[in-house]
Amino acid sequence: MKNLPQKVRSRKLNSKVDLTAMVSVSFLLIIFFMVVGELSKPKGKNLVLPDNDDITCGPTGHIKPNRLYTILLGDNNKIVTYSGILSYPLEIPKNFEFGKKGIREEVFLKKKQIKEYMISVGKPKSGIIVVIKPSSKSNFQNLVDILDEMKIAKIDTYSIVDEFSQEESKLLASN
Template identity: 55%
Template sequence: MENLPKKVRSKKLNTRVDLTAMVSVSFLLIIFFMVTIELAKPKLIEYDSGQDRGCCDCQPRHYGENRSITVMLGENNKLIYYIGLLSSPIVSPKEIKYGKEGIRRELLKRKNNLLGYSSKNRKPESLIVIIKPSKKSNYKNLVDILDEMAIAEIGTYAIVPEFTPEESKLLASK
């Protein structure tokens, strides 16, 4: 019995589990579910009937109609603007000049009117200017009107090259 080999005992390994990754994943899941629950809650949409504004021109018939100005650029430095929709404008189309005493004064006046009509519990509505250069207008006119947007601090404007048939007739007639 002396020659019998000794039993080799296997070494016991440490069975400790590192839970660092599990903690990170659980925090990510908690954050994910908190965000999805918050986004799933129904939101309240404020209905703007226009009753609290007391607008000087008239009540807008479409949302944003009272805060949009369309500026059309024609040939020979022609500049025509109107407020609202062309079919039923708040301010009918008028020809105006570039510069301090022309379009800039109208933009600043309209912008200040909008700031005055915004109620105190809502953020003030900004003026929206739609710039429509015709194919006969020159590049200088477009640069001039963009300069007027910067001077009057108009933050929301768009350059739209398409004209409706009514706008084309208006630009050709005046």
């Protein structure tokens, strides 16, 4: 018998692919995009404004007018303030300017006066309630500045109201 040449058989390579590294990279990419998506969301605070009927004063209301301090914002950085209710103000309305010696000093003074008054009537936990009323002629920067003043003075209870009474419109126009 003659030796026949044997056929050379090709060696089959292992066809398994190790996907461990691919899975790790996939999970890292998923985590990266989740974090980036969460961090790219705009952050802001919602302002909770009361309904128009929530603040009532006087004999039938729940808030003593002595606690109220209203800040009217007009055009050309004009600020007019009064305490209590405008039809029965506790003091003459005053004009102020923005800044450390202007409205900031007055807000600190009013906060102190109202706190002392509330302590004297036996309600030491009640403090000042500031009502901020920007007119249609005031600019957005004035509103931001007044909100900064509330933060600086540590006023916790304040509200932004966009409705003006006729008396307030006249007061703002006359000053």
